[in-house]
Amino acid sequence: MRGCASQPGNSTMPNAKITRGLLALGCAALVSGCASTSASKNDPSDPWEGPNRAFYNFNDAIDRNFFTPVAKGYVKVTPQPVRAGVTKFSDNVAYINVIANDLLQGKLSDFASDTGRFVVNSTLGIGGLFDPATGMGMPAHDEDLGQTFGVWGAGEGRYMVLPMVGPSSIRDAPGIATSLALNPLAYLNPVVTIPLGFVTAVNARANLLEATNIRDQAALDPYTFVREAYRQQREFKIFDGNPPADDMDDYIDSADAENTADDAAVLKVY
Amino acid sequence: MRLLPRLLCALCLALLCGLAPAATATPTATVEKLHATLLSLMKEADSLRYQGRFERVAPVLDQTFNFETIGRVVTGRYWKGLAADKRSSFLDTFRKLSAATYAENFDGYGGEAFKTLGEEIKKGAALVRTQIVKSDGKTVSLNYVLNQSGADWRVVNVIAEGVSDLSLKRSEYGAVISREGIDSLIAKLNAKIASYAAANP
Numbered sequence: 353m354r355g356c357a358s359q360p361g362n363s364t365m366p367n368a369k370i371t372r373g374l375l376a377l378g379c380a381a382l383v384s385g386c387a388s389t390s391a392s393k394n395d396p397s398d399p400w401e402g403p404n405r406a407f408y409n410f411n412d413a414i415d416r417n418f419f420t421p422v423a424k425g426y427v428k429v430t431p432q433p434v435r436a437g438v439t440k441f442s443d444n445v446a447y448i449n450v451i452a453n454d455l456l457q458g459k460l461s462d463f464a465s466d467t468g469r470f471v472v473n474s475t476l477g478i479g480g481l482f483d484p485a486t487g488m489g490m491p492a493h494d495e496d497l498g499q500t501f502g503v504w505g506a507g508e509g510r511y512m513v514l515p516m517v518g519p520s521s522i523r524d525a526p527g528i529a530t531s532l533a534l535n536p537l538a539y540l541n542p543v544v545t546i547p548l549g550f551v552t553a554v555n556a557r558a559n560l561l562e563a564t565n566i567r568d569q570a571a572l573d574p575y576t577f578v579r580e581a582y583r584q585q586r587e588f589k590i591f592d593g594n595p596p597a598d599d600m601d602d603y604i605d606s607a608d609a610e611n612t613a614d615d616a617a618v619l620k621v622y
Numbered sequence: 623m624r625l626l627p628r629l630l631c632a633l634c635l636a637l638l639c640g641l642a643p644a645a646t647a648t649p650t651a652t653v654e655k656l657h658a659t660l661l662s663l664m665k666e667a668d669s670l671r672y673q674g675r676f677e678r679v680a681p682v683l684d685q686t687f688n689f690e691t692i693g694r695v696v697t698g699r700y701w702k703g704l705a706a707d708k709r710s711s712f713l714d715t716f717r718k719l720s721a722a723t724y725a726e727n728f729d730g731y732g733g734e735a736f737k738t739l740g741e742e743i744k745k746g747a748a749l750v751r752t753q754i755v756k757s758d759g760k761t762v763s764l765n766y767v768l769n770q771s772g773a774d775w776r777v778v779n780v781i782a783e784g785v786s787d788l789s790l791k792r793s794e795y796g797a798v799i800s801r802e803g804i805d806s807l808i809a810k811l812n813a814k815i816a817s818y819a820a821a822n823p
Binding site: 566571577579580595 | 723726727763783784785786789790793794795797798807810811814
């Protein structure tokens with residue numbers, strides 16, 4: 353069953369976000385898609401569509417020719433438990449960013465639980481390779497600076513596709529720098545950081561293979577597909593998976609009015 | 623022991639509903655009907671094969687989805703300008719694509735279960751919150767928006783992990799229609815259907 357299990361930017365895998373900050377390469381995956389569409393009339397919600405599409409195609413070419421084959425090879429030669437360990441390790445090493453954003457968002461109980469989680473997994477979990485904290489009642493959360501700005505009331509700002517990074521926005525892009533700055537790996541000797549960063553990036557790409565399969569299979573226009581999925585998932589994360597249901601009125605109005613104009617937002621009904 | 627009174631109460635309600643003529647299905651009942659079918663696709667995936675899964679899910683989608691509304695919303699501002707034959711041709715293709723997508727994706731069973739979390743009704747629209755619970759306990763959020771069509775509640779949108787299927791399709795379809803027209807969109811959707819069938823001989 354792979355129907356609804358994953359979407360680009362898999363929300364159950366905070367490592368994608370983390371690795372993006374760390375190496376900026378792993379998430380080339382997120383932006384890939386075939387270059388079948390010519391530049392089109394700009395969508396009013398995406399004024400930078402022209403350059404965005406160019407970067408999308410650039411990232412996609414790198415992803416298809418390099419990261420996808422490498423990730424597939426990695427899945428073939430690495431046993432599942434090893435990949436799970438790498439995922440947990442990269443999640444854990446990037447977790448200080450989550451803790452900092454708990455605090456910025458005023459989520460004090462998450463802050464306490466996430467601090468405990470980081471300490472437990474870094475020690476009992478042998479540097480984060482294992483995750484005993486979840487079983488001890490300290491589940492993983494997914495926070496970053498873009499979500500914090502969202503919680504503070506900031507809108508998305510313009511959508512951007514960043515070269516070698518992937519989908520982002522005015523609101524979300526600064527978080528790439530802070531997640532990098534709060535990742536201890538960034539401060540180690542490059543002899544350690546570079547290979548370790550490479551492995552975690554390939555691992556993150558491997559975790560997204562299912563999502564990108566779905567995209568390749570379902571999307572008519574992969575650029576638009578990724579953009580909309582990205583926007584909606586960011587919204588979903590800002591509300592920690594429980595967005596308000598008040599949009600239902602809008603949905604009814606717009607559906608009945610037939611002429612629905614550019615109100616894609618009202619269709620986001622949770 | 624408050625279970626017994628509750629069971630009795632449920633039983634009475636069930637009987638009452640059974641007696642009422644043309645009972646109105648609840649939004650939850652519609653979603654659960656769909657889920658039961660999807661679960662059977664997964665469990666019998668190998669014996670049914672792609673074609674069998676398609677044929678089983680297609681009639682259930684016709685009974686549980688409101689394709690008229692979906693078609694109108696996903697084509698957005700272009701719907702008004704479409705001639706009746708284009709509308710019906712689009713809807714026909716869209717129906718087939720929906721069935722093909724379920725047949726293609728629900729192709730095996732790994733111990734997953736569907737769980738209904740709750741239902742809210744507001745001004746003629748309903749939201750049914752559900753989850754797919756995987757065998758390792760991980761969950762995927764799957765919410766449905768339904769509207770009332772006659773006596774029935776019909777699905778008009780599926781939101782997986784916060785991503786609205788209707789909204790995604792609307793953006794994509796709008797982009798294709800504005801650039802290449804409705805005929806090209808229909809052709810692309812038909813090509814998708816053909817590629818699913820070709821991948822599953």
